[in-house]
Amino acid sequence: MSVITTHVKARTPRRRAGRLAVWTSYAILGAVLVVVLFAGLLAPYSPTEQALDRILLPMSTAHPLGTDDLGRDVLSRMLHGTRVSVLAASLAVAIAVVAGLPVGILAGWRGGLVDLFVMRLVDSVMSFPAIVLAIGITATMGPNITNAMIAVGIVLSPAIIRLARAQVMAIKSETYIEAAASFGAAGLRRMIVPHVVPNIIQPILVQVAVLMGFALIAEASLSFLQLGVQPPDASWGAVLSRSYVFLDQAPLQIFVPGIAIAATVFAFNIIGDEVQRLLDPKRK
Structure with missing residues (x-):
């Protein structure tokens, strides 16, 4: 009995720290949404x-x-830049999901040559460093925030494809899928939409939360290199870029966008873990 009590007491601070991180993440994302x-x-x-x-x-x-360096208020640029950065990251993740989810489902469901072709294409894309590939695509399409986020969406789509494929391959031999087929639910539309998609959505949602953090970093990186947001518009990456140039004259300004990016990415990762916990079918 004493061993069990000691074990429970030892785990309590860890649980409290975990809940504190979750509520802190909710607060950060709530503040970001308000901005x-x-x-x-x-x-x-x-x-x-x-x-x-x-x-x-x-x-x-x-x-x-x-x-x-042009006399513009940094707080105002950070506030407006929050809207640009978050919406840009959301666009990139939406492109990744829209482009990757159907392809991953099709590859996992059909298998064979379709799966082989899709996975070799995915492996080819993932063989390049993500940011380098995004820079190359953006430079080819032209430097602006829309093209930059299309490039990031293309780079992120293989992660969705691989996850969706793995989930479909895991469930397509389940009993309820065979039962649905025996009742006449043949074809992609009648099988995939009502029976497959609802059962693979949990890991997809978790992946979306994680990819939001990566998309924010990618947007900041591309805007820092002047391939994303173009002057005079503001984003976290653009503010970071100007602060870096004048680091010796205004050293504190570089911490503002850096902390904003780090805190928001941290929040998205923690929320991703929380979504996974909440949607876990084994959770009581």
Whole structure:
């Protein structure tokens, strides 16, 4: 009895830390959502308004995060940049899911030559470093935020394809699939939509949360290299890029977008784990 009690007590701090991380992640994503919806109301200045007499000002009551090299308010640019970065990352993940989910389901369901062709194509794409491939696609299509997120979506789609294929291959021999087929649910439309998709959606949702974090990092990386958001528009990566150039004159400004990116990516990863826990069929 004492051994069991000791074990329970030892696990309690870990559980409390885990729940704290989850609620912190909810708070971070809630704050990000509020900023995305109300950035125009929350920002004290226009994100593109220049004031050459207020270049690289330190933090103050008038400019809580200071100003950049063109006198633009960094707080306003961060708030508007939150909307751009999050929506851009959402676009990239949506492209990955729309492009990857049907292909993965088809490859897993059909098997044979279809599966072989799809997986060799996926392996070819995944053999390149993700960011390098995204940079190459963006440079080919032209540097802007839409093309950058299309490129990121293409790079992320193999992860969805492989996951969907694996899940379909695992369930297509299940008894309920055979029972549905025996009752006449033949064909892709009558079998996949009502019977396959609902049973593979749990890991897909978890993967989407994880990919949101990667897409945010990819957007920041491409905008940092001036392949994503173009001046004078703002995003976290664009603010980070300008802060880096003037690191010696305004060293604190580089921490603002860096912390925002790191905290949001952390939140998406924790929420992904939480979604997996909540949707676990073995959970009581």
